[in-house]
Amino acid sequence: MLKVRIIPTLLWKDLGLVKGIAFDSWRRVGTVLPAVKVYNMREVDELIVLDITASREHREPDYEAVAEFSGDCFVPLTIGGGIREMDHIKKLLRSGADKIAINSAAYDDPELITRAAMHFGSQCVVASIDARKSDDGAHYCYSLCGSKPMGREVVAWAMELERLGAGEILITSVENDGTMNGYDLDLLRKVSENVGIPVIASGGAGNYQHMADAVSIGKSSAVAAASMFHFTEQTPLSAKQFLQENGIPVRNANMRQ
């Protein structure tokens, strides 16, 4: 049976590892490389590393840094931030990324998703959406690290990204992010029920129950978390044990560390 993945997310800004609340008040929480090494040693299911300011600052991805992260990382690695062209994707894959995440550029150039999927395969194209809930209960998309409203409703955009060729959707609730109060389950369920590709839940995880809810209620294929692993004693391994006890299939729940 396919296992539910637990994915630590590393947000990276000016070479430092950071974590914010609702995409603001960024706190420096270390450096990226040692964090990648620790997660590699712990044999986590996957890692997502996002350069959160690259697009806003019109920077290309930092290929050298990515090569450094991936050098000793034998964990499937998704890299995002600043990707706008096919050439950026090619260089990232060559630097050791297994998958790439595209967010802001998909709004300006939706065909980029299609070109990438046609050439590199949709399995390596993760479409990332940052969403906020509006007063009418609908969720809308934001780009450039949650700063720019795109006027698009989330479910319609997720379906469009699937049609364009995305292989997975990484869906982040901007207002829940960093609060550790739980994922936006309504957002997750709406997206998961309307696409046929895997959905990775992101934004708000604070404890293991939140992860179980993202799977059982939110119908997500994978759960991503950052603050919960940076700021509390909770670990991906214990999360797996909890999920397994709750009947959710995971791998390596019984490994020793």
Place this chain on the structure above:
Amino acid sequence: MATALIIDYGMGNLHSVRRAFEECGAEVLISDDPKDIRKATHIVLPGVGAFHDGMTSLVQSGWCEAVRRESEKEGIPVLGICLGMQLLAEKGHEGRETEGLGLVPGTVEKLIPVSSMTRIPHVGWNEIYRTRENPLFEGIPDGTDFYFVHSYRFVPERQEDAIAMTPYCGEFASAVMHHNVFGVQFHPEKSQKYGFQVIKNFLALN
């Protein structure tokens, strides 16, 4: 010492494959020149992406002929990984019908969801169960999870060429073996301890 030649035909992440083979004790040569194939004790065909693009690039760069010759005439062990496994087939049906390397009899077809909850691509960790004893899975317990990321599956013509199966969309061949040619649908370079065991087992072949 084994010299693993990793074929560089412009499809995907060679970096992790190289690092994994180095960790497993091989001397690694990444090459885009088919002439280098003579230096290899083991040939690795990695790759992610589309069957048609992959095959076009293998043909144009001259690898196609070189790999067929070395594996068939010289008996050099070949390992195809993910797209690389699929390219070993005779035919691919991704987008349009494309002729493959034809080193393992079979075709490549899209995974068909069996329920509304089945997601395609098949991404993540899933079990493998061997169908018979084989050198590639020596020391690997049945039910071990490997890392997959793909939308297509290899359908071997001869059942005995499928050496491991994985339950998804019914079940599919997650590894094939035909004489000295091996293919794995999962990514051994990203499957940690047991992935490395697969690589070591491959490097032990000669």
